[in-house]
Amino acid sequence: MIDEKGGGVVSCLEERRAGHETWVRVEKLEKGLCGKSRPVFFTGVATVVAKLFNIVDPDFTVFDKKDYQQFRILQRMVRDLDFSIEVIGSEIKRDSDGLALSSRNVQLSPEEREKALSINRSLFRAKSNVEKGQVNCKELRDRVIQAISEAGGRIDYAEIVDQESLEAVEEIKSPVVFCIAARFGKVQLVDNMEIDV
Template sequence: MAQKQPLIVRDKNQMRNWSRSMRSQSKLIAFVPTMGYLHQGHLSLITEAHKHANVVAVSIYVNPGQFSPNEDLSTYPSDFEGDVQKLLSVPGGVDVVFNPKNLYDYGESEGGEGGGGGGGGEVVSCVEKSGLGHESWVRVEKLEKGLCGKSRPVFFRGVATIVAKLFNIVEPDVAVFGKKDYQQWRVIQRMVRDLDFSIKVIGCEITRENDGLAMSSRNVHLSSEEREKALSINKSLSRAKSAAEDGQIQCEKLRNLVIQCITDAGGRIDYAEVRCKYFWSIIKSPLNLSRKAHNFTILLNYLHTLPP
């Protein structure tokens, strides 16, 4: 049987009206936000979404608010028609695809000054740099600090803002995210809690290629040599996990094991930290795995030079 074609919506008012029509029919809405160039990891999120709702909405929108001007907004991979075809392969399909052109274009800034951003040495996103009149941002102040937030200072502000905007437009009951970007998932969880969004946030485990590389839209930029080096990411985490299971409780040794595995493979690392899953604090003392506070996760960021 041919899979149903999703409704393609580009206007936010039309998207909101669709959601309210579904709700008037007592249908639960699950939402999977993406930036497109879909892969099996995205499709697994949609499969999970079907378990929690009657209808599924997917957004495809490359968010300029989470990119600094020196990052890869202009080279982020895109294939909308290909994405729609991939959505047809998901059991149950997708009911609607929200593909807005721009969610920030509101004209001139109020007050007449600072409309383009970038003055006074402040860190700005591509939204401010382009002169769009968008001035309101969502910050999750503690969770966005450190880790990826240190090297990408506008990233989590941009993510939290666009997700809040999408939640207000799509009005879902459930939203599904992957845990590949673990800090991002935690930021969204906290934002939903703190701002009283009536939305259940579900996190799904990382989907990997057969060789262990985490699926990512940006993997298309990797050369064969770079891809081989990137395999050290999962290998390093697997080694640290095995070491902890075998009784290694010294966090610094686990951290160094991760770093050494990646650097030996020729990779470069931005950070590696052992953090508490529950309280987000850095764990430096020896692990006591019987304690909830030491139910830990190892977080790292692998550096890759993106194309200009």
């Protein structure tokens, strides 16, 4: 619904120039992860989606959990604004090699695509390590960052956060999501892994 290139934000900025003064913000959830480098993006997303919900009035909507922060922001917006809409998170769609589906994948060279598989593989290893009793987030993050870096990726962020609040945790004691944004070549890829304990 909201394109990865920020189309929702662009349209909101155009509306601002046209005299619009009303915006929807989910202040706490929009601050971390992708929000650190794109501070107005999620305001645009929430505003555009709220307007769409007002026009369409759906009973439910489905968002891919690959953009986990966006999914949680919209879920919270619906709750806080008393929309009678169920926000459903769908599991991440992956290609046969495990790479999370994205319109950006076509911009990867064959070599970059192969190296980008380090994201998914390292996330699965992290989940397996948690299932075996590893709960120290710094150690888990360090291993994932090392694996992606050794494959030639540049980490934008690697965070283990609470599934609901998106607040960083130091030790896994409740359900978390391990969120990654990494660049291969000029392409930023995002992926995540929910870890339920």
